[in-house]
Amino acid sequence: MELHRKNVLLILLLIVLAGSALRIYNLGAASIRADEGGTIYFAERPVQELVNIFHPYYDVQPPLFYSILHFWIQAFGKTAFALRLLPALLSIIAIPIIYLLGKELFNDKIGLFAALIFAVSQANIRFAQTLRMYPLLILFALLSVYFLMQYFKNPSHRNFALYILFAVLSVYTHYFAGFLLGAEFLFAILFYKKYGIKFSKIFPMFAISAILSAPAGWLLYHQLAIKTYTEVVYFGDDPLAKVTLLAPNQSNIFARLGLIFYQLSVGFLQFNLKSRLFLVVFISSIAVFSLSLIAGIKHMYYTRKEKLWLLLLSVAFPPICLALLWSLPLNNGHTLIPVLTYTRYLLFISPFYYLLVAYGALEGIPQLVRNIKLQKAAFAIILLAIVFFNAVSLNYYYTLDSKQENWDALSSEISKDYSQGEPIFLMSASYFYNFEQAFNNGANVYSVPTNLLLNNATFADAYRSIGVINESNSCDALKILDEKTKSVW
Structure with missing residues (x-):
């Protein structure tokens, strides 16, 4: 049964309002943290410096x-x-x-349900409240896929240009968007004949996108060529940089992929196998999302094969590329970068994943349950379960996770005993800009190697006291400067 147009708009409005409230709530409560300080630092550089591909900035x-x-x-x-x-x-x-893409591919109901999953997704809310580029990447990724399908449906100059625009903008937002463009190109190669489009019409669209994106590749090459101390700090001894296929540990590729999709499903929850609530969420969420996904893929394979491939390629191709990238060995035995260890790098595939889940819940599972009442009951259970899973993880995020790295509280404590001119040393470059944003007393703040001995004679003679914030203690914020000692470890 199709929904009335007014009902569709009303439901969509309610979903948008709910998603807005969840993203605005407590938005400014936490300190500038994690990568946010560095984001502000680069954003305050002159724009001409940021876009100069011949003299790349240090990021x-x-x-x-x-x-x-x-x-x-x-x-x-x-x-x-x-x-x-x-x-x-x-x-x-x-x-x-997301609703528009779901409607374009399937129908209003699937579009609305996928939009709802995205709206309440703790993973997406978490990064909507983080000053990074991931929501912008999601937006451009969605629009590039949407206008690709619009072009296949109506190969007009407008759709041609809009696809190129959003595809290129996505690459200039995050380099990993190039993997999505690769997935879209594979889809186009596989199914252009089914849509009655000549190859001569689709190839220029991707060729122009690649040419316009080429300067981003040049910029990335030169950024990676910049050798900085932070390369060693971040990845030199990182166990996540030692990739494995067989060992049952955190560097196992399949374990990381499973964790990423688990976090896209229910968000970031601290693993606690002793907690009954966690076990309920963990086991039941895997069951609900897996069942919906499998049922949807099975049904779509027989009814909408080309759309199944579009979504599967969008969801699977980027992680596969990142897994291969993560596996590339360097001379020191480590990998290039532990890219597959961070869900945020693959957050842009989440809308396509939610569309697969929504299709399974609304079209796939009803094929397994013929009774109308049971179909409605099954959908209600899936809907409530997804909302419940994310409600649990959102409660954790709002009450506990958002209070980590409390640089404002740390700065207040330091200010009580701080004397003008005293140096402050941070044992991690990654926290430098966050502390600088919070502690604006004109202090001399330095980022130093973790193995530097700060209580030696040179420093002791030069300053009355030295304060050190150690990386391992900074997240709980109050392992702070102690004026009675030369350093705090």
């Missing part, structure tokens, strides 16, 4: 999000709320776009 991200944030800061300031409002709004805008 491994493309310049688009930093450039947008540069002007956002000028317009709205640098409070935590104002800064995080940008990714929150981008994530909110993505909600109706």
